[in-house]
Structures are given as C-alpha cells and as structure tokens.
Amino acid sequence: MNLKIITIILIVLIAVSAFSTFVVLNPERGQKRFSDLGEAKEGKDFLVLKESLSLEEDASITEIKIALGLSENASPEEFRQVLIDNNLGGRLK
Amino acid sequence: MTSVLKLENVWKTYDLGETKVNAVQGINFDIAKGEFVSIVGSSGSGKSTTLNIIGALDKPTKGKVFLDGIDIAPLDDSKLARLRGKTIGFIFQTFNLNPNLTVFENIALPMKIHEYSRIEIKKKVGDLIKLVKLDHRIDHLPRQLSGGERQRVAIARALSTEPAILLADEPTGNLDSKTGFAIMELIVDLHKQGKTIILVTHEADIANYANRQIVLMDGKVKEDKK
Numbered sequence: 001m002n003l004k005i006i007t008i009i010l011i012v013l014i015a016v017s018a019f020s021t022f023v024v025l026n027p028e029r030g031q032k033r034f035s036d037l038g039e040a041k042e043g044k045d046f047l048v049l050k051e052s053l054s055l056e057e058d059a060s061i062t063e064i065k066i067a068l069g070l071s072e073n074a075s076p077e078e079f080r081q082v083l084i085d086n087n088l089g090g091r092l093k
Numbered sequence: 094m095t096s097v098l099k100l101e102n103v104w105k106t107y108d109l110g111e112t113k114v115n116a117v118q119g120i121n122f123d124i125a126k127g128e129f130v131s132i133v134g135s136s137g138s139g140k141s142t143t144l145n146i147i148g149a150l151d152k153p154t155k156g157k158v159f160l161d162g163i164d165i166a167p168l169d170d171s172k173l174a175r176l177r178g179k180t181i182g183f184i185f186q187t188f189n190l191n192p193n194l195t196v197f198e199n200i201a202l203p204m205k206i207h208e209y210s211r212i213e214i215k216k217k218v219g220d221l222i223k224l225v226k227l228d229h230r231i232d233h234l235p236r237q238l239s240g241g242e243r244q245r246v247a248i249a250r251a252l253s254t255e256p257a258i259l260l261a262d263e264p265t266g267n268l269d270s271k272t273g274f275a276i277m278e279l280i281v282d283l284h285k286q287g288k289t290i291i292l293v294t295h296e297a298d299i300a301n302y303a304n305r306q307i308v309l310m311d312g313k314v315k316e317d318k319k
Contacts, residue, residue: 048205052198053191069192084150085189087203087250089178091171 037061037079045092094125096159097257097289098147103156105142116142117153118312124291126257129284131292131300134309143309144293148260149177161257178207182251182259186266188243190235190250196222197231200250207254221249225279241272248279252288259283259290265299277302 050059053067062072068082084090105117117139124130132147134140145151146158149165158165161180165173190199200218209217222228225245235243244264251259261280265273281302284290294300308316 045206049202052202052205053193067191067193082189083174084148084177084183085185086191086199087178087183087254088206089174090150091174092206093171093175 037076043093049088049092094127096123097126097161098124098291099157099159100146101157101159103146103153103158105139105146105151106154116312117146119156120309120312120314122307122314122317124258124289126289127284127287128305129281129290129292129303130305130307131294131303132307132309133294133297133300135295137311138309139312140293140295140309142312144260144262147291148181148183149173178203179254180257182254182256184244184247184251184259184261184264186263188235188240188247188267190243190246192235195232195234196227196238196246199235199246200253203250203254209254217253218249221252224252225249239272240268241275244268244272244276245279248276248283252283257289259288261290261292263294263296264292265296273299 046064047057050057050064053064055063055067059067065072065074065079068079068086070078070082074082080090083092100120100122103117103120104115107114107116120139120143132140132143134143142151146153149158149160152158152165160176163176165176168176191202194202197218200221201214204214204217222231225248227242227245227249230238230242230246235246238246244267248259248264259280264280265276268276277299280290280292284304290303292300292303300306305319306316307314308318
C-alpha cells in the first residue's frame with residue numbers, strides 16, 4: 001500500500017518537474033515570455049506597444065525587442081532602460 | 094510655492110564588497126513648480142547618482158525623496174515606473190529615439206501608453222511639433238534628421254504626457270555649439286511657458302542658463318545659488 005502511494009507521488013513529482021523544464025526551456029511559451037522581461041504577464045500596455053510598433057498581436061518578445069532597437073538577447077535591464085529612454089516609465093502594465 | 098521635488102538628507106551608498114562608497118552624502122534641496130534649476134558637478138561629484146534618484150531610477154540608501162508630493166520609498170518597481178512615466182519627462186544626451194518610428198510616432202508613443210485618445214494624440218503631437226519647429230519633419234525617421242532636430246523630437250516626446258518635471262541630462266552633449274545654443278534657447282522658452290526644468294550638466298556655460306544652480310562636489314551640495 002505504502003509502495004503504491006510512494007510510486008504515485010514519484011510519478012506526480014516527475015511530471016511536474018518535466019513540465020517545468022519544458023516551460024523554462026521554451027521561452028516563447030506562456031508566462032515565461034513576460035517573466036523574461038521581469039513582467040508577471042502580458043498586459044494592456046504590451047498590446048498598445050505592439051500596435052504602436054506595427055507588430056501583430058501575437059508578436060513575441062524577441063520581435064518587441066528588435067522593434068525597440070534592442071538585440072534579441074537584450075536583458076530585462078536593457079528592456080527597462082529602453083522603456084525609460086522612450087519616456088515609457090520603465091515597466092509596462 | 095508648490096514643491097515638485099524634495100530631497101531630505103539623501104544618502105546613496107554602494108557596497109563594493111570590502112569597501113563602501115558614499116556617492117551622495119546627506120543632500121537636501123527642494124525644487125518648486127516652475128523653477129529652472131541646473132545641477133552641476135564634475136565626474137565623481139555625485140551628479141549621476143543624484144540624477145538617478147531625482148529620476149526615480151534608483152532609491153536612496155537613507156533619506157527621503159518626494160516626487161510631486163509622493164514619497165517614493167514605499168513604492169514597488171511597478172508603481173515607481175508609473176509615477177516616473179507620469180511625473181518626469183526625460184531628455185537624454187543621446188536623444189534615444191526609436192529608429193523604427195517616425196517623428197509623429199516617437200512623440201505619440203508615451204501618450205498611447207498613458208491612454209490618451211486618438212484625437213488627443215493627434216492634436217497634442219501637432220501642437221508639440223509646432224512648438225519645436227519641426228512641422229515639416231513629421232513623417233521622417235530619426236536617421237533622416239540632424240542631431241539638433243532629433244533632440245527637438247526628444248524634447249517634444251518628453252513633453253507629450255505633460256509631466257510635472259522636465260529632466261534634461263546633458264541635453265547638448267552630442268551637439269555642436271550652435272545647435273546646442275538653439276536647444277538651450279528652446280529649453281529657456283519652455284521654462285518661460287511655466288515648465289519645471291532640471292538640467293544636469295558638467296558644463297558651466299550650459300548651467301548658467303538656469304535661474305538656480307545646485308553645485309555638487311564629493312557627493313555633497315557645495316553651493317545652492319540663485
């Protein structure tokens with residue numbers, strides 16, 4: 001009985017671990033896209049920014065960075081700085 | 094007079110492992126609405142650190158900073174960014190325009206983020222472009238403009254959301270003397286129209302355009318003269 005419970009717990013742990021690894025290794029997926037820029041989620045400001053930069057609604061962070069004149073590997077700090085440079089405060093909602 | 098910026102016994106200490114550097118040491122000053130103030134200092138005077146604190150880009154290690162009456166200490170990054178975007182219009186030495194956007198689009202971008210309507214944006218950008226005398230350049234990209242014209246666009250962009258403070262960091266640093274003079278004349282005109290301007294510079298002749306000079310040396314206010 002105990003062995004069964006331990007096996008189930010192990011399977012759940014392995015599944016959670018595998019899923020987390022998949023999300024971390026795939027920067028274009030879900031929350032990771034915006035946590036990459038120090039943002040919790042994609043909010044209204046991002047949509048306005050994409051529209052202003054003539055990007056599609058589903059444009060990736062890489063596309064936003066390039067449209068802002070950054071390199072695709074720009075860090076969150078560089079992203080913050082370019083927002084300040086553009087008089088956008090430094091962080092988007 | 095209403096205070097738009099107040100620094101109370103502000104210290105900024107950088108921890109460099111075994112040593113600590115006090116970049117700013119107990120600075121106090123109060124800037125009222127409508128003032129034109131220059132903050133002057135040579136390299137190592139604490140000028141850049143003070144600029145970062147004034148611009149709410151960094152918080153002091155000790156002391157208080159009130160921006161448009163709001164104590165910035167308890168604000169998290171998100172609220173601080175919002176306050177910064179609403180209260181301060183930045184003008185940089187290197188202009189920092191978006192190379193992919195036209196003059197109109199560069200000026201309009203902060204207004205879009207601040208939820209101005211399309212009609213308001215069209216009207217306001219039109220007014221600002223006239224103010225900086227670039228009506229004929231409205232659809233041009235930054236690379237098609239001269240240095241002085243780019244700085245004029247940057248000034249218009251800084252004014253677009255009607256910030257309480259215009260913060261200019263070495264605004265003529267990348268310009269020849271004649272163009273720099275024209276930019277300073279524009280900044281003086283903005284002050285005459287009631288704008289609060291803080292100019293950070295290491296150049297004495299540029300600092301002289303302001304009505305008040307706060308001179309920094311070794312992280313302290315050496316002189317505050319009107």
